[in-house]
Each structure stands twice: as C-alpha cells, then as structure tokens.
Amino acid sequence: MTSIDSSYDLLCFLKEQNLIDEKNEFWWPNDNSFEILLGSILTQNTKWTNVEKSLENLKKLNINSLEKLSKINLEELIIAITPSGFKNQKSVRLIALAKNIIEEFDSFENFCLKVDRTWLLKQKGIGPETADAILCYSCKQDYMVVDSYTNRLLKRFGYEFETYEELQAWCEYGINENYDKIAKLYNYEISLNKIYARFHGKIIEFMKRNPKG
Structure with a gap:
C-alpha cells in the first residue's frame, strides 16, 4: 500500500477509489x-x-x-x-x-x-x-467523525493513536492545512463540513471493500 504523510494524502488516496455515490452528498445514507x-x-x-x-x-x-x-x-x-x-x-x-x-x-x-x-x-x-x-x-457543523474503521485503516499505514481525540486531531489537521488544495480536487464549491463527512464516508466504504490488508 502507498505511504501517506498526512490525512490530506489519505484523502487523495481514497478519492481515487470512487467509493461514494455522488447522489449522497454527505455520504450518510439518509439526508433527513x-x-x-x-x-x-x-x-x-x-x-x-x-x-x-x-x-x-x-x-x-x-x-x-x-x-x-x-x-x-x-x-x-x-x-x-x-x-x-x-x-x-x-x-x-x-x-x-x-x-x-x-x-x-x-x-x-x-x-x-x-x-x-x-x-x-x-x-x-x-x-x-x-x-x-x-x-x-x-447539524452540518465542522466536526470530523473517526471510528474503529479509521483506526484500523491508519494502522495499515503505520499510524497508531492512543485516544479518539488524537486520531480526530490528526485527521482534521491535514484537511485544514490543505483545504485550498482539496477544494480544487472537487469541481464544485465544497464546505469543510462536507469534506469531513465525505472523508469519513470514504474511509468506511474503503474498509468495507477491503476488510483485510
């Protein structure tokens, strides 16, 4: 598997996999x-x-x-x-x-x-x-959800975190630092909230398709 230095690299890697159906804007299977x-x-x-x-x-x-x-x-x-x-x-x-x-x-x-x-x-x-x-x-606020899928995926890349907060901070930092670059990856105006939502969704969908690695 490719090496990553930040959550921005991870997002770019996942974005190439075509993991999310575009009709689900925020990935969550319900928009109510x-x-x-x-x-x-x-x-x-x-x-x-x-x-x-x-x-x-x-x-x-x-x-x-x-x-x-x-x-x-x-x-x-x-x-x-x-x-x-x-x-x-x-x-x-x-x-x-x-x-x-x-x-x-x-x-x-x-x-x-x-x-x-x-x-x-x-x-x-x-x-x-x-x-x-x-x-x-x-609530569409700027928070990144992390979970067991996130933890397991990052372990594959050699990263380990002791707490939920450390994992979340690592994920959010790379996105915030590279927001302008990420905005250019999409062909439409995208909010930080939506990036977080889709990033979390991509992680889950990737791990469902690649449970072992």
Whole structure:
C-alpha cells in the first residue's frame, strides 16, 4: 500500500477509489437531519441495516419530530426500535434526549444551529463518536467523525493513536492545512463540513471493500 504523510494524502488516496455515490452528498445514507439524529443513537453497537428497520418502524408511527418522540409511549418505542438492539436503554435515552433538546433549545432547527459538543457529551449515552456524528451529519457543523474503521485503516499505514481525540486531531489537521488544495480536487464549491463527512464516508466504504490488508 502507498505511504501517506498526512490525512490530506489519505484523502487523495481514497478519492481515487470512487467509493461514494455522488447522489449522497454527505455520504450518510439518509439526508433527513432528524432521522440522522435518531440513527446516530440507534447505530451504536449494531449494523446499519438493523437501524434502517427501526427507522422504518418509527416512520410508520409518524415519529418525525422532537415533540412526538418526547411524548411517545415507552413500550411502543421499545417495540419499534427492537431491530437495533439494546432497545430498552436506547428508548429511554432517545426520549430523554428529545425532552432535553426541547427544554434547552426549544426547536430542532435551533438545536442544529446552537448545540455544541460539550452539551451533547453531557447527554446520557452520547460519547465522542456519536456526538461528532450528530454535529457533522445532522447539524452540518465542522466536526470530523473517526471510528474503529479509521483506526484500523491508519494502522495499515503505520499510524497508531492512543485516544479518539488524537486520531480526530490528526485527521482534521491535514484537511485544514490543505483545504485550498482539496477544494480544487472537487469541481464544485465544497464546505469543510462536507469534506469531513465525505472523508469519513470514504474511509468506511474503503474498509468495507477491503476488510483485510
């Protein structure tokens, strides 16, 4: 495998692989911001195919807003999200999160504009990866999500990181330092948020196609 000196080199390497369908602008398989919020919680410790089943069940129940989620019967929610696993725990946390967002931000739109990482990390069941997924994909803020795929890929290139924050900082630094170069790689105006989203997506898609290396 080719050698890389920075996350910019890694992005260039991945960009040559044609890993993301252009119709998915931000890579995340859903472009509904509220459903992305739900999905970022539901996807913990399970496969995305299971999350899709849960989201479909929630659609059938017409749970499409914070208000409806905050008032749903707990048992009904547990049944709906059963495919995602940890159904009892995730149900309690989703309802609590909806109530806390309403209390703190009043509306989902205001939440997306004003929420920060510190607030999210204070919420039960939200760790760094989930918080950054919400900020990047749901709120369209400039945060790079890193995960086990990112860690495993970088180990192949000889890089190892002790913490989530170190891995994230390494990924973000090379992108920020070379933003002008990256902007030229695309044939359209692209935001830092979208670069982070697509970079994360490329890493995941590459590792799914190349599980061993």
